[in-house]
Amino acid sequence: MTNAEDYRRTRESLHAVAEQLLAGPEYRRSRTIRLVAAPGGFATVKEPKLAVREDLLLADDEPVGKLHGSTIAELAAAAGLEPGMPEGVYADVTGFDPHAQLWIDADQARILTRAYELGDAALRALGPGATPVLWPEHFDIGIDLDEVNYGVSPGDALIGEPYAYIGPWTPRSGDFWNQSFGAARTIAELGGSEALLEFFTAGRLLAAREPK
Known part of the structure:
Protein backbone atom coordinates (compact mmCIF):
# COMPACT_ATOMS: atom_id res chain seq x y z
CA MET A 1 0.00 0.00 0.00
CA ASP A 107 8.31 -1.12 -0.08
CA GLN A 108 7.48 2.24 -1.68
CA ALA A 109 10.27 1.82 -4.23
CA ARG A 110 8.79 -1.52 -5.22
CA ILE A 111 5.42 0.13 -5.86
CA LEU A 112 7.17 2.58 -8.20
CA THR A 113 9.27 0.05 -10.08
CA ARG A 114 6.32 -2.34 -10.38
CA ALA A 115 4.39 0.45 -12.11
CA TYR A 116 7.21 0.74 -14.65
CA GLU A 117 7.22 -3.02 -15.22
CA LEU A 118 3.46 -3.07 -15.82
CA GLY A 119 3.66 -0.01 -18.03
CA ASP A 120 6.52 -1.34 -20.11
CA ALA A 121 4.68 -4.61 -20.78
CA ALA A 122 1.37 -2.90 -21.62
CA LEU A 123 3.00 -0.34 -23.90
CA ARG A 124 4.88 -3.02 -25.83
CA ALA A 125 1.62 -4.92 -26.28
CA LEU A 126 -0.18 -1.76 -27.40
CA GLY A 127 2.46 -0.83 -29.95
CA PRO A 128 4.34 -3.92 -31.13
CA GLY A 129 7.80 -2.88 -32.24
CA ALA A 130 7.77 0.28 -30.11
CA THR A 131 10.35 0.67 -27.37
CA PRO A 132 8.99 2.45 -24.31
CA VAL A 133 11.30 5.22 -23.08
CA LEU A 134 11.67 6.26 -19.48
CA TRP A 135 12.23 10.01 -19.72
CA PRO A 136 14.18 11.51 -16.80
CA GLU A 137 12.51 14.92 -17.07
CA HIS A 138 9.10 13.77 -15.82
CA PHE A 139 10.29 10.29 -14.74
CA ASP A 140 7.56 8.62 -16.80
CA ILE A 141 7.71 5.76 -19.27
CA GLY A 142 5.86 6.10 -22.54
CA ILE A 143 5.43 5.81 -26.28
CA ASP A 144 3.52 7.81 -28.88
CA LEU A 145 1.28 6.33 -31.55
CA ASP A 146 -0.69 8.29 -34.15
CA GLU A 147 -0.18 11.61 -32.35
CA VAL A 148 -1.24 10.28 -28.95
CA ASN A 149 1.06 9.78 -25.95
CA TYR A 150 0.60 6.69 -23.80
CA GLY A 151 2.49 6.10 -20.61
CA VAL A 152 2.83 5.45 -16.91
CA SER A 153 3.95 8.10 -14.45
CA PRO A 154 5.22 7.25 -10.96
CA GLY A 155 3.21 10.22 -9.68
CA ASP A 156 3.62 13.96 -9.53
CA ALA A 157 2.05 17.13 -8.07
CA LEU A 158 -1.22 16.33 -9.88
CA ILE A 159 -1.60 12.68 -8.85
CA GLY A 160 0.58 11.52 -5.99
CA GLU A 161 0.75 7.82 -6.86
CA PRO A 162 1.56 5.78 -10.00
CA TYR A 163 -0.91 6.31 -12.81
CA ALA A 164 -1.44 5.51 -16.46
CA TYR A 165 -2.14 8.32 -18.87
CA ILE A 166 -3.25 8.97 -22.44
CA GLY A 167 -2.45 12.36 -23.94
CA PRO A 168 -3.73 13.17 -27.42
CA TRP A 169 -1.68 15.89 -29.07
CA THR A 170 -4.98 17.52 -29.99
CA PRO A 171 -7.51 17.58 -27.10
CA ARG A 172 -10.54 15.30 -27.17
CA SER A 173 -13.80 15.69 -25.25
CA GLY A 174 -16.06 13.23 -23.48
CA ASP A 175 -16.38 11.35 -20.19
CA PHE A 176 -13.32 9.19 -20.83
CA TRP A 177 -11.06 12.24 -20.92
CA ASN A 178 -10.90 13.21 -17.25
CA GLN A 179 -7.75 15.38 -17.25
CA SER A 180 -6.79 18.59 -19.02
CA PHE A 181 -4.11 16.65 -20.94
CA GLY A 182 -6.37 13.69 -21.78
CA ALA A 183 -7.11 10.76 -19.49
CA ALA A 184 -5.56 9.17 -16.41
CA ARG A 185 -6.27 6.22 -14.13
CA THR A 186 -4.20 5.19 -11.11
CA ILE A 187 -2.43 1.86 -11.26
CA ALA A 188 -4.21 0.90 -8.04
CA GLU A 189 -7.55 1.71 -9.66
CA LEU A 190 -6.77 -0.36 -12.75
CA GLY A 191 -5.51 -3.24 -10.68
CA GLY A 192 -3.28 -5.15 -13.08
CA SER A 193 -1.56 -5.50 -16.43
CA GLU A 194 -4.64 -6.61 -18.39
CA ALA A 195 -6.70 -3.65 -17.16
CA LEU A 196 -3.83 -1.30 -17.97
CA LEU A 197 -3.68 -2.54 -21.55
CA GLU A 198 -7.48 -2.31 -21.78
CA PHE A 199 -7.31 1.34 -20.68
CA PHE A 200 -4.69 2.16 -23.31
CA THR A 201 -6.62 0.26 -25.98
CA ALA A 202 -9.91 1.98 -25.14
CA GLY A 203 -8.23 5.36 -25.30
CA ARG A 204 -6.61 4.54 -28.61
CA LEU A 205 -9.95 3.56 -30.13
CA LEU A 206 -11.68 6.68 -28.80
CA ALA A 207 -8.87 8.97 -29.94
CA ALA A 208 -9.08 7.51 -33.44
CA ARG A 209 -12.85 7.78 -33.57
CA GLU A 210 -13.42 11.19 -31.98
CA PRO A 211 -12.83 14.40 -33.96
CA LYS A 212 -9.67 16.34 -33.21
Whole structure:
Protein backbone atom coordinates (compact mmCIF):
# COMPACT_ATOMS: atom_id res chain seq x y z
CA MET A 1 0.00 0.00 0.00
CA THR A 2 1.23 3.48 -0.83
CA ASN A 3 2.13 5.66 2.14
CA ALA A 4 1.82 9.14 0.66
CA GLU A 5 4.74 10.82 2.42
CA ASP A 6 7.12 7.85 2.28
CA TYR A 7 6.23 7.33 -1.36
CA ARG A 8 6.81 10.99 -2.24
CA ARG A 9 10.24 11.01 -0.60
CA THR A 10 11.20 7.74 -2.29
CA ARG A 11 9.98 8.94 -5.69
CA GLU A 12 11.86 12.23 -5.41
CA SER A 13 15.11 10.49 -4.46
CA LEU A 14 14.83 7.97 -7.29
CA HIS A 15 13.97 10.74 -9.75
CA ALA A 16 17.12 12.61 -8.73
CA VAL A 17 19.19 9.45 -9.20
CA ALA A 18 17.69 8.96 -12.66
CA GLU A 19 18.57 12.52 -13.65
CA GLN A 20 21.96 12.99 -12.02
CA LEU A 21 23.48 9.50 -11.89
CA LEU A 22 22.06 7.90 -15.05
CA ALA A 23 20.79 10.43 -17.60
CA GLY A 24 23.48 13.04 -16.91
CA PRO A 25 26.47 10.70 -17.35
CA GLU A 26 24.75 9.02 -20.30
CA TYR A 27 24.22 12.36 -22.02
CA ARG A 28 27.85 13.42 -21.49
CA ARG A 29 29.12 10.10 -22.86
CA SER A 30 26.53 9.11 -25.49
CA ARG A 31 24.43 12.25 -26.15
CA THR A 32 21.12 10.70 -25.14
CA ILE A 33 19.00 10.91 -21.98
CA ARG A 34 16.82 7.89 -22.75
CA LEU A 35 16.37 5.36 -19.99
CA VAL A 36 14.42 2.09 -19.91
CA ALA A 37 12.58 0.00 -17.36
CA ALA A 38 14.75 -2.82 -16.02
CA PRO A 39 14.19 -5.61 -13.48
CA GLY A 40 13.58 -3.93 -10.14
CA GLY A 41 14.27 -0.45 -11.48
CA PHE A 42 15.58 1.32 -14.55
CA ALA A 43 18.74 1.63 -16.65
CA THR A 44 20.60 3.58 -19.31
CA VAL A 45 20.31 2.52 -22.95
CA LYS A 46 23.87 3.53 -23.91
CA GLU A 47 27.22 4.01 -22.26
CA PRO A 48 27.97 4.20 -19.43
CA LYS A 49 26.06 1.05 -18.50
CA LEU A 50 24.25 2.06 -15.33
CA ALA A 51 21.15 0.80 -13.56
CA VAL A 52 19.11 1.06 -10.41
CA ARG A 53 17.97 -2.28 -9.03
CA GLU A 54 15.92 -2.01 -5.87
CA ASP A 55 18.19 -0.06 -3.47
CA LEU A 56 21.42 -0.49 -5.43
CA LEU A 57 23.27 1.50 -8.06
CA LEU A 58 24.90 -0.82 -10.60
CA ALA A 59 27.69 -0.03 -13.05
CA ASP A 60 28.47 -2.65 -15.68
CA ASP A 61 26.15 -5.00 -13.74
CA GLU A 62 28.29 -4.69 -10.60
CA PRO A 63 26.94 -3.15 -7.37
CA VAL A 64 28.38 0.28 -6.60
CA GLY A 65 26.53 1.07 -3.41
CA LYS A 66 23.22 1.36 -1.64
CA LEU A 67 21.07 4.37 -2.50
CA HIS A 68 19.32 4.91 0.83
CA GLY A 69 21.46 7.01 3.15
CA SER A 70 24.07 7.76 0.48
CA THR A 71 24.44 10.94 -1.53
CA ILE A 72 24.53 11.30 -5.27
CA ALA A 73 28.05 12.73 -4.97
CA GLU A 74 29.25 9.71 -2.97
CA LEU A 75 27.74 7.19 -5.36
CA ALA A 76 29.16 9.01 -8.37
CA ALA A 77 32.64 8.97 -6.85
CA ALA A 78 32.34 5.25 -6.11
CA ALA A 79 31.31 4.58 -9.71
CA GLY A 80 33.91 6.90 -11.25
CA LEU A 81 31.20 9.11 -12.71
CA GLU A 82 30.74 12.82 -13.14
CA PRO A 83 27.34 13.43 -11.49
CA GLY A 84 24.88 16.09 -12.53
CA MET A 85 22.06 16.93 -14.88
CA PRO A 86 22.15 16.52 -18.66
CA GLU A 87 22.89 20.22 -18.98
CA GLY A 88 20.86 22.24 -21.44
CA VAL A 89 18.49 19.43 -22.42
CA TYR A 90 15.45 20.47 -20.39
CA ALA A 91 14.60 23.10 -17.79
CA ASP A 92 12.12 21.36 -15.46
CA VAL A 93 14.68 19.74 -13.16
CA THR A 94 14.29 18.26 -9.67
CA GLY A 95 16.92 20.53 -8.12
CA PHE A 96 17.91 17.76 -5.69
CA ASP A 97 21.10 18.57 -3.76
CA PRO A 98 23.75 16.00 -4.79
CA HIS A 99 25.21 16.24 -1.28
CA ALA A 100 21.89 15.48 0.43
CA GLN A 101 21.17 11.96 1.62
CA LEU A 102 18.86 9.91 -0.55
CA TRP A 103 15.79 8.55 1.24
CA ILE A 104 14.28 5.37 -0.17
CA ASP A 105 11.76 3.06 1.44
CA ALA A 106 12.04 -0.43 -0.05
CA ASP A 107 8.31 -1.12 -0.08
CA GLN A 108 7.48 2.24 -1.68
CA ALA A 109 10.27 1.82 -4.23
CA ARG A 110 8.79 -1.52 -5.22
CA ILE A 111 5.42 0.13 -5.86
CA LEU A 112 7.17 2.58 -8.20
CA THR A 113 9.27 0.05 -10.08
CA ARG A 114 6.32 -2.34 -10.38
CA ALA A 115 4.39 0.45 -12.11
CA TYR A 116 7.21 0.74 -14.65
CA GLU A 117 7.22 -3.02 -15.22
CA LEU A 118 3.46 -3.07 -15.82
CA GLY A 119 3.66 -0.01 -18.03
CA ASP A 120 6.52 -1.34 -20.11
CA ALA A 121 4.68 -4.61 -20.78
CA ALA A 122 1.37 -2.90 -21.62
CA LEU A 123 3.00 -0.34 -23.90
CA ARG A 124 4.88 -3.02 -25.83
CA ALA A 125 1.62 -4.92 -26.28
CA LEU A 126 -0.18 -1.76 -27.40
CA GLY A 127 2.46 -0.83 -29.95
CA PRO A 128 4.34 -3.92 -31.13
CA GLY A 129 7.80 -2.88 -32.24
CA ALA A 130 7.77 0.28 -30.11
CA THR A 131 10.35 0.67 -27.37
CA PRO A 132 8.99 2.45 -24.31
CA VAL A 133 11.30 5.22 -23.08
CA LEU A 134 11.67 6.26 -19.48
CA TRP A 135 12.23 10.01 -19.72
CA PRO A 136 14.18 11.51 -16.80
CA GLU A 137 12.51 14.92 -17.07
CA HIS A 138 9.10 13.77 -15.82
CA PHE A 139 10.29 10.29 -14.74
CA ASP A 140 7.56 8.62 -16.80
CA ILE A 141 7.71 5.76 -19.27
CA GLY A 142 5.86 6.10 -22.54
CA ILE A 143 5.43 5.81 -26.28
CA ASP A 144 3.52 7.81 -28.88
CA LEU A 145 1.28 6.33 -31.55
CA ASP A 146 -0.69 8.29 -34.15
CA GLU A 147 -0.18 11.61 -32.35
CA VAL A 148 -1.24 10.28 -28.95
CA ASN A 149 1.06 9.78 -25.95
CA TYR A 150 0.60 6.69 -23.80
CA GLY A 151 2.49 6.10 -20.61
CA VAL A 152 2.83 5.45 -16.91
CA SER A 153 3.95 8.10 -14.45
CA PRO A 154 5.22 7.25 -10.96
CA GLY A 155 3.21 10.22 -9.68
CA ASP A 156 3.62 13.96 -9.53
CA ALA A 157 2.05 17.13 -8.07
CA LEU A 158 -1.22 16.33 -9.88
CA ILE A 159 -1.60 12.68 -8.85
CA GLY A 160 0.58 11.52 -5.99
CA GLU A 161 0.75 7.82 -6.86
CA PRO A 162 1.56 5.78 -10.00
CA TYR A 163 -0.91 6.31 -12.81
CA ALA A 164 -1.44 5.51 -16.46
CA TYR A 165 -2.14 8.32 -18.87
CA ILE A 166 -3.25 8.97 -22.44
CA GLY A 167 -2.45 12.36 -23.94
CA PRO A 168 -3.73 13.17 -27.42
CA TRP A 169 -1.68 15.89 -29.07
CA THR A 170 -4.98 17.52 -29.99
CA PRO A 171 -7.51 17.58 -27.10
CA ARG A 172 -10.54 15.30 -27.17
CA SER A 173 -13.80 15.69 -25.25
CA GLY A 174 -16.06 13.23 -23.48
CA ASP A 175 -16.38 11.35 -20.19
CA PHE A 176 -13.32 9.19 -20.83
CA TRP A 177 -11.06 12.24 -20.92
CA ASN A 178 -10.90 13.21 -17.25
CA GLN A 179 -7.75 15.38 -17.25
CA SER A 180 -6.79 18.59 -19.02
CA PHE A 181 -4.11 16.65 -20.94
CA GLY A 182 -6.37 13.69 -21.78
CA ALA A 183 -7.11 10.76 -19.49
CA ALA A 184 -5.56 9.17 -16.41
CA ARG A 185 -6.27 6.22 -14.13
CA THR A 186 -4.20 5.19 -11.11
CA ILE A 187 -2.43 1.86 -11.26
CA ALA A 188 -4.21 0.90 -8.04
CA GLU A 189 -7.55 1.71 -9.66
CA LEU A 190 -6.77 -0.36 -12.75
CA GLY A 191 -5.51 -3.24 -10.68
CA GLY A 192 -3.28 -5.15 -13.08
CA SER A 193 -1.56 -5.50 -16.43
CA GLU A 194 -4.64 -6.61 -18.39
CA ALA A 195 -6.70 -3.65 -17.16
CA LEU A 196 -3.83 -1.30 -17.97
CA LEU A 197 -3.68 -2.54 -21.55
CA GLU A 198 -7.48 -2.31 -21.78
CA PHE A 199 -7.31 1.34 -20.68
CA PHE A 200 -4.69 2.16 -23.31
CA THR A 201 -6.62 0.26 -25.98
CA ALA A 202 -9.91 1.98 -25.14
CA GLY A 203 -8.23 5.36 -25.30
CA ARG A 204 -6.61 4.54 -28.61
CA LEU A 205 -9.95 3.56 -30.13
CA LEU A 206 -11.68 6.68 -28.80
CA ALA A 207 -8.87 8.97 -29.94
CA ALA A 208 -9.08 7.51 -33.44
CA ARG A 209 -12.85 7.78 -33.57
CA GLU A 210 -13.42 11.19 -31.98
CA PRO A 211 -12.83 14.40 -33.96
CA LYS A 212 -9.67 16.34 -33.21
